[in-house]
Amino acid sequence: QQQVKQSPQSLIVQKGGISIINCAYENTAFDYFPWYQQFPGKGPALLIAIRPDVSEKKEGRFTISFNKSAKQFSLHIMDSQPGDSATYFCAATVNDYKLSFGAGTTVTVRA
Amino acid sequence: GAGVSQSPSNKVTEKGKDVELRCDPISGHTALYWYRQSLGQGLEFLIYFQGNSAPDKSGLPSDRFSAERTGGSVSTLTIQRTQQEDSAVYLCASSPGRAVSAFFGQGTRLTVV
Structure with missing residues (x-):
């Protein structure tokens, strides 16, 4: 039983476009919500994370939006670049203990 | 080493055989995690070691799975009598304490034929 539901399973975006991945x-x-980026043949790496008392967090071209009442959060990749092509996982944790991951979204950025 | 090292990187085994997967964590990291990544399923928590505390084995899918961590460093995940549904990438991660900032290894791709 997956505790975090992620969509879409995959998406294709043109270079310079916006990629949006949703999780519920x-x-x-759950009191901490990280996002991970995984390239083929590599393990996931922490990209950005947010706590539920914050509605938005931005780091460079990556932004997390958090809606506590709806129990949803999303990752926006602005000005998407071919180097952003990877699989992205949302996750959630209680007291920064073990992580519950979403199923992942494969993002392909077309040049 | 510079990061979390896992071996082997790929393993093909016959159904019914036992396999051992190894993880060398980052030196000094007290926390060590094993996850399983199946196609389209995300990462599934298997087991968590923290210092000298009893491990959290709540994610192990069956009694065919076991893991140990010797001397607070190297960990071995053992799967006995492998089944085809065990085919997946097994990821190890280590952390100085926090789950979120754990560093992942590159994984071991296990294929049971």
Whole structure:
């Protein structure tokens, strides 16, 4: 049973476009929501993370939007570049213990 | 080493055989995690070691799976009597304490034929 539901499964975006990945959760005890980026043949790497008392966090071209009442959060990749082509995972944790991951979204940025 | 090292990187085994997967964490990291990544399924938590505490084995899918961590460093994940549904990428991660900032290895791709 997946505690974090992620969509879409894959997306294709043109260079310079915006990639949007959505996640939803049910467990209100979750208190930290990270996103990971994974390139083929590599392990996931932490990209950006947010706590539920913040509605938005931006780091460079990556922005997390968080809607606590809807129990949803999303990753926006602005000005998408071919180097952003990867699989992105949302995740959630309670007290920074073990992570519950979404199923992943494969992003392809076309030049 | 510079990062988390896993071996082998690929393993093909026959159904019913036992396999051992190894993880060398970053030196000094007290926390070590094993995850399983199946196609289209995301990452599934298997087991968590923290210092000298009893490991959290709540994610192990069956009693065919076991793991140990010797001397607070190297960890071995053992799968006995492998089944085809065990085919997946097994990822190890280590952290100085926090799950979110754990560093992942490149994984071991296990194929059971």
